[in-house]
Amino acid sequence: MSIDKFQVKRNAFLIKLFRKYDKDEDQKLQKTEVYEIIKELHSLVANLDEKSEEIDMTQLQFEQVFTLIDKDKSGYMEPKEMVNLLQAYETWLYEKEYRSAMEDLVSGNQVDSI
Secondary structure (H helix, E strand, O other), rough: OOOHHHHHHHHHHHHHHHHOOOOOOOEEEEHHHHHHHHHHHHHHHHHOOOOOOOOOOOOHHHHHHHHHHOOOOOEEEHHHHHHHHHHHHHHHHHHHHHHHHHHHHHOOOOOOOO
């Protein structure tokens, strides 16, 4: 399978996910709907079968993530901003995991030693 086919599948998944939360079909998602998509993505990354309500994202972190998503500062997310959502979520997750790993390293909780 070529890499372009993965892009097509990813885009189809993102459109499907957007439509799932666009209840009024105005092609605009409010912040609460965007947060629900983030929880769904987080559940997929955590290898869960269903969307979990458990996510360790503070309100401030969500506001920062939403700022990265909403590049046109409209106050809502449009379909064209779905890729921004993936990038913002990935950045948040990386920062969260990196911070946790650094805290473990500094506190001496590192399991593996070189």
